[in-house]
Amino acid sequence: MYVAVKGGEKAILNSHRLIEDERRGDRGIPELSIAQIDEQLGLAVDRVMTEGSLYDRRLAALAIKQAQGDLIEAIFLLRAYRTTLPRFGASVPIDTGRMQVRRRISATYKDIPGGQVLGPTYDYTHRLLDFGLMDDEAERCQAVSAPAEVDAAMPRVTDLLGRDGLIEEETAEPDETPIADLTRDPLTFPAERPLRLQNLARGDEGFLLGLGYSTQRGYGRNHPFVGEIRLGEVAVEFVPEELGFPIELGEITVTECQMVNQFKGSKTKPAQFTRGYGLTFGHCERKAMSMALVDRALRCRELDEDATAPAQDEEFVMMHSDNVEASGFVQHLKLPHYVDFQAELVMVRSMRAAAGAKEAAE
Amino acid sequence: MSAATAPVATGGPETGYNFAYLDEQTKRMIRRTILKAVAIPGYQCPFGGREMPLPYGWGTGGIQVTASVLGADDTLKVIDQGADDTTNAVSIRRFFERTAGVATTERTEEATIIQTRHRIPEAPLREGQVLVYQVPIPEPLRWLEPRETESRKMHALAEYGAMHVRLYEDIAHHGQIATAYDYPVKVNGRYVTAPSPIPKFDNPKMHMNPAIQLFGAGREKRIYAIPPYTRVESLDFEDHPFEVQRWDEVCALCGSSESYLDEVITDDRGGHMFVCSDTYYCAERQAARPAAAAPWSEAGGSAK
Amino acid sequence: MAAPLPATDLAPGFAEPVRQSQQAFRAALNALSYPGRVVTVPGCVAAPPLGPAQAALALTLVDFETPVWLDHAAAGAAAWLRFHCGCPIVETPSAARFAFVVAPEAMPPLAAFDAGSDEFPDRSATLVLSVRSLSGAGDLRLTGPGIPGEAGLGAEGLPPDFPAQWQHNRELFPRGVDLFLTEGDRLAGLPRTVRMRS
Incomplete structure (x- = not known):
């Protein structure tokens, strides 16, 4: 006779033991350390920190280790940890104009004050497998330091354009203007740009990459130029209530992309260049660029452009950009749906029976 | 603080x-x-x-x-x-x-x-x-209007005609x-x-x-x-009143004819049976039943 | 008293905030879900001029995100609320998310408070009134969600035209304010769905 399946709790516990075992793999191979992940899988750490919305290299590395290298799972782990942290307040906005630049390129000008600094990039590597890396004992080359320090002054390209009035002016919100926080309040639409940027900063790199790409292929075309991409370290400052002046908490690595976009002007605005903005923790250039493209596309409303493409549809973009939400809901299909399925079975059978009876009668 | x-x-x-x-x-x-x-x-x-x-x-x-x-x-x-x-x-x-x-x-x-x-x-x-x-x-x-901005307006105005149209x-x-x-x-x-x-x-x-x-x-x-x-x-219509699912079978474990049933496939030759989806309800009914009682049905036909 | 009270002179809040606020919330949830029933809030604190149930609801539901309006008779609770709840105190009733009223007979009309919008009817005020007496049997006849048949409610100390004001509030649905009536450590809920006749 049939006996209903029991033992869910035991199965779950055993499943946890299995993943622990699989994560460790062959015990004959040395275990990965957090420091190794941090140092040698640094770009993975950067992505997890960016989309996990938490700047902590060690915890991001731990999440990557715990998730067996599944970065979306690692992002989820970091987010779930982040949500439990107390809030002390908001930092002073970081000033990327004062960044200690390690890489800085512009595609709009051949030379600019401060110069082009290629820095670390895979851009011009030939994608040939480096079989030398198979040998994990081999000596690795050391980068030579530049013959001269990079210029301390590195004005942002968009600021240079702004001096001539060629690009739209960007004014900071007054300090007292409350900025919505999407980790505290549900999204409501229409969403203002600060909220959109928060959403894009946490958004899935792959989703934003696809959307950004779609604007280049004509789905909401906006003629982008890379005004500037810069990578480096910036100070994070905080004003404690009792002091009343900013103190430096430390520094973080960020990648910033300022996209410069053509704009023919509208009834109310003269022709001038417009902006798309991308910012990530660590070195996430592809993400920063995609974010900037989508940011610009989502500004269609304020610039009186027709919103016809997916990348211009803020509700569509913002409701589907978060990979922790998306991953959870897609994967929840693995949960039992016996009850709904049974309801569908009953209905399909009854509809087939009705159709059969009708056919027989005809 | x-x-x-x-x-x-x-x-x-x-x-x-x-x-x-x-x-x-x-x-x-x-x-x-x-x-x-x-x-x-x-x-x-x-x-x-x-x-x-x-x-x-x-x-x-x-x-x-x-x-x-x-x-x-x-x-x-x-x-x-x-x-x-x-x-x-x-x-x-x-x-x-x-x-x-x-x-x-x-x-x-x-x-x-x-x-x-x-x-x-x-x-x-x-x-x-x-x-x-x-x-x-x-x-x-x-499923009628994926945009929250639109569906929120429909709720505000109690504008539910589209839902009735879909059902009709x-x-x-x-x-x-x-x-x-x-x-x-x-x-x-x-x-x-x-x-x-x-x-x-x-x-x-x-x-x-x-x-x-x-x-x-x-x-x-x-x-x-x-x-x-x-x-x-x-939601329903006068000429098509709302109806709930019914089964020809009863629960194979407790005999209930009133509960929601899950279908269980018992072999690869078309055999299947129905059991209560509410496991506590079913267990209580089984406990209240004389131990020697035979199962209510071993395999069922199709639901209607 | 001219100078604001130093924090140490303030009445204390919950001794066990996690447990007490959960109990007060359940009392509020039950009161609002079964309108007309008078529910006792366990483990109240005294924070005059607020009544014990009022103070418990404040500690349970109010914080920096919810601007609070106080009637003249409740004004003495401002420092206590600011310290324990961290809430802004506002001057105009319509700016408040919560209102604590100690002398309801003289309070502004219900229509003076935010009733929310048709699209966001949840963004409306919750009013917590202290009345002279509260009983589960009285002249106010209530019907609506949460009430099998009809319920009676007795409340002394409400404005004389309260039933008419409530009728107007009811007609705004889905907009409208929601009320808690309190006496001592007991409270009753009046969600905007309730129909009332006296």
Whole structure:
């Protein structure tokens, strides 16, 4: 006779033991350390920190280790940890104009004050497998330091354009203007740009990459130029209530992309260049660029452009950009749906029976 | 820092987190939302849903509601598909055992809070009980109009004509309304509301129920409620009144002809049988039956 | 008293905030879900001029996100609320998310408070009134969600035209304010769905 399946709790516990075992793999191979992940899988750490919305290299590395290298799972782990942290307040906005630049390129000008600094990039590597890396004992080359320090002054390209009035002016919100926080309040639409940027900063790199790409292929075309991409370290400052002046908490690595976009002007605005903005923790250039493209596309409303493409549809973009939400809901299909399925079975059978009876009668 | 925001760890056995995991500020926000939800039956209140240590789509909304309602004296029951021992029900029950240390039970009548996914228990609920539904898509108009900006206007104006048109098109094409679960209801004559994907079999249980029914959608960040003793009507037409599923068979384990049945495939030659989806209800009935009694049926025909 | 009270002179809040606020919330949830029933709030604190149930609801539901309005008779609770709840105190009733009223007979009309919008009816005020007496049997006849049949409610100390004001509030549905009536450590809920005749 049939006996209903029991033992869910035991199965779950055993499943946890299995993943622990699989994560460790062959015990004959040395275990990965957090420091190794941090140092040698640094770009993975950067992505997890960016989309996990938490700047902590060690915890991001731990999440990557715990998730067996599944970065979306690692992002989820970091987010779930982040949500439990107390809030002390908001930092002073970081000033990327004062960044200690390690890489800085512009595609709009051949030379600019401060110069082009290629820095670390895979851009011009030939994608040939480096079989030398198979040998994990081999000596690795050391980068030579530049013959001269990079210029301390590195004005942002968009600021240079702004001096001539060629690009739209960007004014900071007054300090007292409350900025919505999407980790505290549900999204409501229409969403203002600060909220959109928060959403894009946490958004899935792959989703934003696809959307950004779609604007280049004509789905909401906006003629982008890379005004500037810069990578480096910036100070994070905080004003404690009792002091009343900013103190430096430390520094973080960020990648910033300022996209410069053509704009023919509208009834109310003269022709001038417009902006798309991308910012990530660590070195996430592809993400920063995609974010900037989508940011610009989502500004269609304020610039009186027709919103016809997916990348211009803020509700569509913002409701589907978060990979922790998306991953959870897609994967929840693995949960039992016996009850709904049974309801569908009953209905399909009854509809087939009705159709059969009708056919027989005809 | 004021006294009210100071973290006080009075958690369950799992130290390091607040009682029932959520911090007090988050609970306050959710509690305010729940009270507004009760005051506006069937209206989806936006709330600042938090990231939970369980994945979105796996009950994070229900968990946040339960965590905000739950007290040390409560007795919690968790079911998924009507069963206490499905993996996700086990996992959520363990979460609250660990973070709140509350008593748990499988006995429907003993529970003061029941968190559920996809079912309403067969045993009638009573005053003093809170039924918390896990909701994947809280917006009943989503399939007609995916934009929140639009569906919000439709709710504001009680403009539900499109929903009736969709149901009527079903009748025209299929001779019946082709919605077997998540069948839309109207709450207290005003808001069209998604009953979460319970089978329409359970819809009538929502009507004038003495218990408090709360709905949590974590990923979509909505909470809504059906207060006790509130009218809940499944949308229908005079010439096509609402009907629930019925089976020709009875439960093979307890003989019930009144409960919602799950179909179980017993072999690869077309053999199948039907058993209660509500495992506690079924176990109680089996226990009350003489031990020697034969199974009620070994294999059934098809449902109608 | 001219100078604001130093924090140490303030009445204390909950001794066990996690447990007490959960109990107060459940009392509020039950009161609002079963309108007309008078529910006792366990473990109240005294914070005059607020009544014990009023103070418990404040500690349970109010924080920096919810601006509070106080009637003249409740004004003495401002420092206590600011310290324990961290809430802004506002001058105009319509700016408040919560209102605590100690002398309801002289309070502004219900229509002076935010009733929310048709699209966001949840963004409306919750009013917590202290009345002279409260009983589950009285002249106010209530019907609506949460009430099997009809319930009676007795409340002394409400404005004389309260039933008419409530009728107007009811007609705004889904907009409208929601009320808690309190006496000592007991409270009753009046969600906007309730129909009332006297």
